[in-house]
Amino acid sequence: MSLSNPINQTNWYAIYTKPRAEKKVFERLSQRGYNVYLPLTTSIRQWSDRKKKVVVPLISGYVFINIDKEFLFETLKIQGTLGTLRYLGKPAIIRNYEIENIKILMNDAGQLCELESISFEKGEQVEVIRGPFTGLRGQSVNIQGKHRIVIEIEAIGSRLAVNVPLNFVRKVVGNPLIPN
Numbered sequence: 001m002s003l004s005n006p007i008n009q010t011n012w013y014a015i016y017t018k019p020r021a022e023k024k025v026f027e028r029l030s031q032r033g034y035n036v037y038l039p040l041t042t043s044i045r046q047w048s049d050r051k052k053k054v055v056v057p058l059i060s061g062y063v064f065i066n067i068d069k070e071f072l073f074e075t076l077k078i079q080g081t082l083g084t085l086r087y088l089g090k091p092a093i094i095r096n097y098e099i100e101n102i103k104i105l106m107n108d109a110g111q112l113c114e115l116e117s118i119s120f121e122k123g124e125q126v127e128v129i130r131g132p133f134t135g136l137r138g139q140s141v142n143i144q145g146k147h148r149i150v151i152e153i154e155a156i157g158s159r160l161a162v163n164v165p166l167n168f169v170r171k172v173v174g175n176p177l178i179p180n
Contacts, residue, residue, distance in 0.1 A: 009068070010035075010066050010067055010068050011066070011067075011068075011069065011093045011094070012037075012064055012065070012066050012093065012094035012095070012096065012098075012099050013064070013065050013066075013067065013069075013072055013084055013085070013091050013092070013093065013094060014062045014063070014064055014084065014085035014092065014094055015029075015062065015063045015064075015065055015075060015076070015081050015083075015084055015085075016061055016062060016081070016082045016083050016084065016085060017061055017062065017063055017080050017081055017082060018080050018081075018082060019061070021080035022038055022057040022060070022061065022062070022063055023038065023040075023057070024079075024080050025063050025078060025079075025080040025081055026038040026063050028078050028079065028080065029063065029065060029075060029078060032078070034065055034067060034075065035065065035066040035067065036063055036064065036065045036066075037063075037064040037065075037066070037099060037102075037103075038057060038063050038064070039057065039058040039059065039102050039103075039105075039106050040055050040056065040057060040058065041055070041056060041057075041058045041106075042054070042055055042056075043055075043056050058102070058106070058160075059158050062085070064094060064099060066099075069091065072084060072091055097137070100135075101136055101137065101138070101160075102160070104128075104133055104134075104135055104136040105133065105136065105160055105162060107132045107133065124139070124140045124171055124172075125137065125138070125139060125140075125171070125172040126138065126139070126140045126169040126170065126171060126172060127169065127170055127172050128164055128168055128169055129168060129169065129170050130168045131164065131168045133162060133164060133168075136162075137172060140169070141161070
């Protein structure tokens with residue numbers, strides 16, 4: 001069985017996993033030859049007697065897979081998977097630029113923080129032109145007096161924020177979310 005068909009196009013999808021099973025699902029899908037992505041970050045966890053650095057998924061409960069929709073159902077037979085993220089009753093397609101934005105952010109994940117729910121005025125669309133996040137496109141937002149770039153990953157309802165100096169960004173002209 002071929003995992004890609006030249007007639008059909010592959011897309012990124014988000015596979016919902018059982019709690020704390022993201023790494024195992026990623027491993028199982030990788031072993032079967034699927035193109036999967038699981039962004040991980042280091043977090044410090046506090047116990048009553050000690051602190052420990054642990055590697056955790058950036059977005060809990062999801063593993064991303066680039067696959068032809070025809071084969072997506074097969075991946076749900078993997079132990080630890082619960083389903084796919086859906087939009088209007090169909091598997092939600094995660095856009096390539098959204099995955100690329102996450103990969104750019106992961107270049108320096110130490111400066112990354114997840115925003116759970118925050119309301120903000122829509123600002124100018126910007127692109128980072130210098131520094132570790134070069135190429136990152138998103139929306140300019142001013143939170144607590146610090147300039148941040150907010151990337152909204154619409155398909156999975158998450159927002160990620162990163163501090164970027166003002167002179168590291170430029171205003172995007174044209175369609176802000178599609179690279180030139």
